[in-house]
Amino acid sequence: MKKFSKYLTPSLVAASLILSGAPALAQDVSTQSASTQGGAASTAQPAKARNIILFLADAGGVSTLIIQQWPHLGLSETSPVDQFVSDSANGMSSIVTGVKTRNGVISQGPDVVRRQKDGAPTKTLLEYAEERGLLTGVISTQSIADATPAANYAHSNDRAKWGEIFPQAFSPRFGDGVDVMFGAGRRKIGEQLVARGLSFEALSQTHDRPIYSTLEEAPAANARPVVVADDMDVHAATLKALDILQQSSTGYFLVVEWDAHTDDPRDGLQNVVDFDKLIAEVERRVDLNDTLLLFTADHSFGLQVDGGGRGQPLLDGHDAWKASAREEDDLVRLKNVLVNATHTAEEVPALAIGAGAERVRGYFPNTHLFTVMMDAWGWKADGASSR
Numbered sequence: 001m002k003k004f005s006k007y008l009t010p011s012l013v014a015a016s017l018i019l020s021g022a023p024a025l026a027q028d029v030s031t032q033s034a035s036t037q038g039g040a041a042s043t044a045q046p047a048k049a050r051n052i053i054l055f056l057a058d059a060g061g062v063s064t065l066i067i068q069q070w071p072h073l074g075l076s077e078t079s080p081v082d083q084f085v086s087d088s089a090n091g092m093s094s095i096v097t098g099v100k101t102r103n104g105v106i107s108q109g110p111d112v113v114r115r116q117k118d119g120a121p122t123k124t125l126l127e128y129a130e131e132r133g134l135l136t137g138v139i140s141t142q143s144i145a146d147a148t149p150a151a152n153y154a155h156s157n158d159r160a161k162w163g164e165i166f167p168q169a170f171s172p173r174f175g176d177g178v179d180v181m182f183g184a185g186r187r188k189i190g191e192q193l194v195a196r197g198l199s200f201e202a203l204s205q206t207h208d209r210p211i212y213s214t215l216e217e218a219p220a221a222n223a224r225p226v227v228v229a230d231d232m233d234v235h236a237a238t239l240k241a242l243d244i245l246q247q248s249s250t251g252y253f254l255v256v257e258w259d260a261h262t263d264d265p266r267d268g269l270q271n272v273v274d275f276d277k278l279i280a281e282v283e284r285r286v287d288l289n290d291t292l293l294l295f296t297a298d299h300s301f302g303l304q305v306d307g308g309g310r311g312q313p314l315l316d317g318h319d320a321w322k323a324s325a326r327e328e329d330d331l332v333r334l335k336n337v338l339v340n341a342t343h344t345a346e347e348v349p350a351l352a353i354g355a356g357a358e359r360v361r362g363y364f365p366n367t368h369l370f371t372v373m374m375d376a377w378g379w380k381a382d383g384a385s386s387r
């Protein structure tokens with residue numbers, strides 16, 4: 001047990017043990033659950049947050065075994081306006097703008113026609129924070145122009161338009177735009193920029209803002225670093241971002257995405273374990289009296305545990321499956337695990353701790369999480385009375 005932080009949850013520890021092949025000790029772990037409860041949560045009046053960090057496990061549904069030991073828990077319903085199953089674009093747009101839209105659409109209203117006609121831009125939490133002079137950051141294991149990170153800083157009628165999405169970070173509608181951007185996707189974003197007559201170099205020069213290709217390349221003296229890498233170490237990136245954002249005199253808003261798709265169940269569950277470790281480390285570095293930590297997912301995924309015994313490796317048969325897996329397979333059948341390798345419609349967990357965390361409770365549409373964060377700051381959404 002020593003190697004696992006006390007912040008790890010029973011299910012995540014189980015996942016860790018499964019991955020490492022050690023015997024499961026779920027009994028042992030479940031007795032530790034009281035230790036991390038409390039924080040700012042015990043005050044009668046919900047505390048105001050100065051800072052908010054939103055952790056987003058992409059495709060991390062209840063079935064992915066993510067149950068953080070945070071005291072405030074809700075179930076978030078993720079559907080777009082016209083279907084049951086969400087993609088990342090609608091899922092994240094709904095969370096950060098408070099407006100449900102259509103799959104494939106980046107922070108535009110449901111009046112959009114995907115790929116064809118823009119909808120009304122919907123104002124994001126990051127834009128509200130920029131408008132009020134907070135420092136902001138977006139970090140992802142995925143392309144920084146991919147749907148989940150993009151929904152924070154861009155508006156587009158199609159998530160695939162990376163060449164149109166990425167430059168929006170440099171021409172913000174509010175404030176001076178995202179202050180800290182760390183993500184992957186360098187090759188493909190670069191290609192799409194060139195297709196539109198742009199490039200990383202041209203953007204850098206026009207906006208007098210370097211776009212580094214590795215985290216290490218960004219000097220500590222740069223207070224607004226942009227890194228678009230081939231691969232992003234989100235653990236290191238998040239700690240580097242915190243060093244910058246925590247110097248803010250007005251507060252900050254940080255979004256951290258970690259991919260948790262389990263189409264390869266071993267990779268997906270390892271991501272969940274790694275994300276959990278990062279979240280525990282961040283929790284130790286912030287003051288929960290003035291900071292809200294919120295964890296959720298943009299949509300769920302078709303992972304099911306339908307067999308297995310304690311003390312036995314859950315992912316029995318993974319190596320054999322991996323050796324014979326084909327790209328087009330949409331079902332993963334291991335001895336104890338079945339993956340219908342697609343997004344699914346059931347609600348996802350939302351968990352919170354810190355200032356304003358009490359507002360996360362019960363069953364709600366994912367758009368409620370926007371209100372939770374705005375309320376934590378004590379801010380009114382534009383036109384809130386008519387909503």
Ligand SMILES: [Zn+2]
Nearest residue numbers: 058059088298
């Ligand atoms: Zn997603």
